[in-house]
Amino acid sequence: MTDLPPCIRHIGAESAALACGSADCAASYRMPTCSRRRLAPSQHIFLQGDPQRHIYFVKSGAVRLYELLRSGRRQIIGFKFPGEFIALGYDDKHRYSAQAMKSTELRSFASAAFHAVVSSQARILLKLYEAVAQDLSRAHELTLSVGQRDARGSVAAFLLQVEARVPGANGKSAVLSLPARGDIADHLGLTLETISRILTQLKRDGIIELHERGGVRLIDHAALKAAADGVTQERRLF
Amino acid sequence: MTDLPPCIRHIGAESAALACGSADCAASYRMPTCSRRRLAPSQHIFLQGDPQRHIYFVKSGAVRLYELLRSGRRQIIGFKFPGEFIALGYDDKHRYSAQAMKSTELRSFASAAFHAVVSSQARILLKLYEAVAQDLSRAHELTLSVGQRDARGSVAAFLLQVEARVPGANGKSAVLSLPARGDIADHLGLTLETISRILTQLKRDGIIELHERGGVRLIDHAALKAAADGVTQERRLF
DNA sequence: CGCGTCATTGAGTTCGGTCAATCGCTGTGG
């Protein structure tokens, strides 16, 4: 609990990933004690209820954050990709679990020290604030999907969100890689079977292409947006 | 855009409500330009898509925040009560609408000036950060309701949350005042009729009491928690 | 009084869940 956080000043920028490994970063604050951690697929980073002692930064791979009900149902509250932080909250216990979805590499910081340094640095706080505000905005969007859209609309909105989140793809129609059906299902409050049905239905309608290994290509963006907005756009009849 | 925010240093404390009217507050920073605003029931504070120019603080009354889909469906993403802030985000446009649920009194600050002052004040930023983190935590809880619980569970969780949020009620079993059925429905992703049915069902089961004017008293907390957790607790049969 | 709003209750429908069988791919070991 006495070690000091590093290289924090690039927080929020996409370059944070790079910055956290660099040397000048180490110089900005005392002792750069971010430790590395490598995770195998489906290995847990922490479990819901664990004391919150660290803050994590994803270097590579992908992480799912989820909450469990006593009934056994699982809600995936979000996916985390390279360049993003995990566990920025201020609680003493984690309220959700974090698990690697594939081979994943992290940096971790002692959260007490992290907060100690950060809480006196307005510029950094501002970045953290923005990061949390963005998480909040995504949470609202998810609520909209889960509460107000039908299954087709939820999936459409999800596909568009995945596309928007891919850093490189400003140009259109790259092949995106989706989480497993079960993960999408638990994210959107649906079932694995429903996701599968919707996806093949979207493919039949010529709206998306389905590739192997969870690959998709979005073809008809307008149709997806229409579905996400709940507009049951009439389809060509001939 | 040039006026300066006031009395910000008590942000996040329950005492913020009081503080914002007080004189010493005005002295802490330059010119206390928070302006007062009175709203009639169902009057809008702002609409989704409006440019974000102000930050609001609820003095009295209640506010619903909601997003609309083009299909006409409405998601109430949260309710705001006295002592809470609205529109802390950093976007240039509001992504949801805010509407008074009853006669409501607000303070408003020019957000540019607010941020200008705030962004150099680590202590204040920390409070804002915590406030947003709490909103995020509530959003997760809502997602859980809307995605993973059945109707009865959603309503049970909602009732418990309302109770937990009432400031005075550390002692048990006060009469809470609920939003209208339609508001609860649009919050939980259900319909007005379903809310009504569940509520009378909970009353029949002796778990709650229903009073006039949206009043409820929670009787059997254990049963509510069980329902929220998705545990279909067996009921006494004799 | 009559109107509007909100809540309750009922009857019928539907979307998505559940259960279950099958397919296809990958990796492993004989």
Next chain:
DNA sequence: CCACAGCGATTGACCGAACTCAATGACGCG
């Protein structure tokens, strides 16, 4: 090299929880 096990995805048949539509009741207000 092939057989087989394991896992994820797909597809089908059936079911049920919540929605929709509709009628009625309770209240407050002009």
